[in-house]
Amino acid sequence: MTHLPEMLAAAAKERGAASVAIIEKAGAEPQAYWVPESDLEPAFLAYSITKTFTAVLILRLCEERRLGLDDRLVRWFPHITHADQISLRRLLNHTAGIPDYGGLRAYHEDVKASPSTPWSFDRFAAETFDKGLLFDLGEGWAYSNPGYMLLKRIAEEAAGDSYRDLISEYIAGPLGLRRTFVAESITDLAALAPGTSSALSPDGASRDVRSHYHPGWVSHGVVASTASELVRFLDSLFRGALLTRHSIAQMMELVTVPMPPHVPSSEQNRPPRYRKPSYGLGLMGDPASPRGLIVGHNGGGPCYSASAFHAFDLGGASVCAMGAIEEGFDAAALVFDVLDHLNTHLTRS
DSSP: OTTHHHHHHHHHTTSSOEEEEEEOSTTOOOEEEEESOOSSOOOEEOGGGHHHHHHHHHHHHHHTTSOOTTOBGGGTOTTSTTTTTOBHHHHHTTOSOOOOSTTOHHHHHHHHHOTTSOOOHHHHHHHTGGGOOSSOTTSOOOOOHHHHHHHHHHHHHHHTSOHHHHHIIIIIHHHTOTTOEEEOSTGGGGGSOOOEEGGGSTTOOOEEHHHHOOGGGSTTOEEEEOHHHHHHHHHHHHTTSSSOHHHHHHHTOOEEOOOOSOOOGGGTTSOOSOSSOEEOSSOEEETTOTTSSEEEEEEEOSSOEEEEEEETTTTTEEEEEEEOOSSSOOHHHHHHHHHHHHHHHHHHO
């Protein structure tokens, strides 16, 4: 795609490391570009794109009959409110009512005060679902990182192995994704693109993420990868290399989610990014998109941001953007701009 380098440069504006990759047609090799220029494609934390990896892992364990999507949470966590009614499916599509910590002041203050010492599983639990559910089952939708923390623990118990090893065994290894792994320590971040964050110090001073931020602050685990490997992951997933057609169909059962409460002024003159925001099993989606059905996920946190989406009606294209630019870089906007450009090109041809 000839315009990718220019689109990436315009999004990054020489403020730090960033990359974009595309598989234009299902099964093709990825095209990848990155800035600044170097011999090795940069790697970044994918943050919540990790949820798609978790969903694939859970579905694989279901295919092996170690788990079932309708298994109830009470099997592993009987103390959680209505654990006898909450299924793995509800955890995967965020309809279980498990509270999140993203809006908790204590979480962000502790990240700033002790960026190298994350909360434990029990602390995440105490601050969220131990206090009860947000709504009755079937009565709402709420994005929940702790819900995926529970899924991570369930997968580990069902398979008898660590989340890191399971992602390697079921996904990264079979697909040959040599630079895709679950980051579990500050040392693991040495392989990533350099970048700083103002979210890691009480006074807002910028700190090097790779030497201060412990990935354990992402309660559900966090994958590190490159843009080209993430588009290979999405392309392989939807071509059936990881899951059966039945599992993919269940993954693609989308529920409508609430619209954002407001639109930033910088976005007001842009076409709407989502016409019908929806969520499947570890997948954000929009079945009413002008690009046709699109599914994927966004991710963001200290320093790094990422977005990766697959467009079924655009030749099975997959696009991913990643960056180590904390302010002013919108990975999702870049992905949608690339998809729109591809859509225009296909329409004209």
